[in-house]
Amino acid sequence: MxxxxxxxxxxxxxxxxxxxxxxxxxxxxxxxxxxxxxxxxxxxxxxxxxxxxxxxxxxxxxxxxxxxxxxxxxxxxxxxxxxxxxxxxxxxPSSPLDSGGxxxxxxxxxxxxxxxxxxxxxxxxxxxxxxxxxxxxxxxxxxxQDFRAYLEDKYHKHRNPLGFINLGISENKLCIDLMMERLSRKDMNYIEESLLQYSDLRGQPFLRKEVARFLTYYCKTPSQLEPENVVVLNGCCAVFSALSMVLCDPGEAFLTPTPFYGGFVLTSSLYSKVELIPAHLDSEVMDGKTPPFQLTVGKLEQALLEAQLKGKKVRGLLLINPQNPLGDVYSPDSLKEYLEFAKRYNLHVIIDEIYMLSVFDESTTFHSVLSIKSLPDPDRTHMIWGTSKDFGISGFRFGVLYTHNKEVASAVSSFGYLHSLSGITQYKLCRLLQDREWIDKVYLPTNRSRLRTSHRYVTNKLQALKIPFLKRGSGLYVWISLKKYLNPCTFEEELLLHRRFLDNKLILSRGKSYLCKEPGWFRLNFAERHLQLAMRRFCQTLEEQKQSQVEKLLEDALRE
CATH class of the missing domain: 1.20.58 (Methane Monooxygenase Hydroxylase; Chain G, domain 1)
Incomplete structure (x- = not known):
């Protein structure tokens, strides 16, 4: 998933x-x-x-x-x-439960x-x-376990009004009406003999050709991309897992800034046994200039040096742009700095751009790594994209690798033997990506407008509650700090607050799931149709947490 x-x-x-x-x-x-x-x-x-x-x-x-x-x-x-x-x-005998550290x-x-x-x-x-x-x-x-509980007890306005609302999983549910209408049109209902048989492990040629055109247009590449460099698998995590297998031996590592998308943790461990070494980002502004959670080459250098001192063999750098869970969009200059850092140390760079069309702030411009005219090391630069987030169809299980390295593309395509898509699904995806007029004039403007509206609603609520958050204009989520509701501010208390949300049938993602080094951070997904009810449950949970803290203080005072 x-x-x-x-x-x-x-x-x-x-x-x-x-x-x-x-x-x-x-x-x-x-x-x-x-x-x-x-x-x-x-x-x-x-x-x-x-x-x-x-x-x-x-x-x-x-x-x-x-x-x-x-x-x-x-x-x-x-x-x-x-x-x-x-x-x-x-x-x-001396369990860490005694020390709490x-x-x-x-x-x-x-x-x-x-x-x-x-x-x-x-x-x-x-x-x-x-x-x-x-x-x-x-x-x-x-x-x-939380996701399974959600699947068994989903909220429904009529059938299950007391069910779970999931603000933890990053799914875009704001434009399901548009997608259902488009996917129900007659041009989607097509079957021919070849679609019911085994196909090219890299993906159907017609789909790879259309993906190359699509990425050329939306990534604003300096030249037309080649279908031979496209590999299609069933999801971006499948693509990353395959890349891990072909770029690393077991026990080797990728460097990645944290907090970062926790799904890559599971993906890197299932098959390839590749380690993800964190370059921790700080929430505190040290010099008055650097924004919170800012990724710098200096932090990458430090993390790489520490890994090498421990005998770790680092084979690559993993980046997410727009970033998950922070929402940052890397500037062209920053991208080039990260790529040049990787070239200095002969590192592969994997850039996940699955949110590239989910930038809803009109003042923010997304720049794909494929738009760079002269890549520092094109043979070691690999881009991942899919339709799960930008088009809200995660159930289609569609992920794309684009790499200039044909040897890497060939090796990754072998995983199509296990991770390919059905021919009928590939046909529908091709028809969707071909419909540029509908995408540009109907879907993308509506999606961005609805994302802006939902984001504004949630951030206004957070401001009223005086809850700090990162104000970004991309993705489907807000990175929020609930440190003031933790006493003491530890990962143990973060877990207990997470469970209090569950008690109120609300799921959020806690910072530890993203390897955040500081307790108290949560990711809240705002691309949800039942947002008003979800935020009422959110506020109710925090009120219960505050009341619990007051009761605890009174008990401590009475004991003293």
């Missing part, structure tokens, strides 16, 4: 390296234990209800259906706890110590999975 991973927490030890272990194992363990506690309580509650039932037959039937699911989940959660302990706890790279458990837990692991882990399978299962279950 291109964006379910926007809410991804990243359990330590599942990502193949220590670059991402800047997160607190304390917080991860706490999250797993909280979920375990809730599941056990639910299991006991159901057992108690069964005991009170009068009809034995119904009791036995209910037990046979529900108990195995509960027991399987308990086993999986215990497996997750064991994995967290293996990944980072500095010895069980983050665990540095130097404190990680050596391999010899991990084997001491094998008996404990064996008590809970089924023999059906390999160690790699256990890692994947643990990461998936923890990262997708």
């Amino acid at each position: 291109s964006d379910a991973s926007d809410t991804f927490p990243t359990p330590g030890g599942q990502l193949g390296g220590q670059g991402l272990r800047t997160q607190s194992v304390h917080t991860q363990l706490m999250e797993a234990m909280l979920h375990l506690k809730q599941t056990i309580e639910e299991h006991l509650r159901q057992q108690t209800q069964r005991c009170g039932q009068q009809e034995l037959a119904l009791e036995e039937q209910g037990h046979s259906q529900a108990a195995p699911e509960q027991e399987a989940l308990l086993s999986q959660l215990m497996c997750q706890v064991v994995s967290l302990l293996q990944s980072g706890a500095p010895g069980l 983050d665990i540095s790279a130097e404190q990680q458990v050596p391999d010899q110590a991990v084997h001491q837990l094998s008996d404990l692991e064996a008590a809970f882990v089924t023999c059906c999975l390999s160690n790699r399978g256990i890692d994947i299962s643990t990461l998936s279950s923890s990262s997708l």
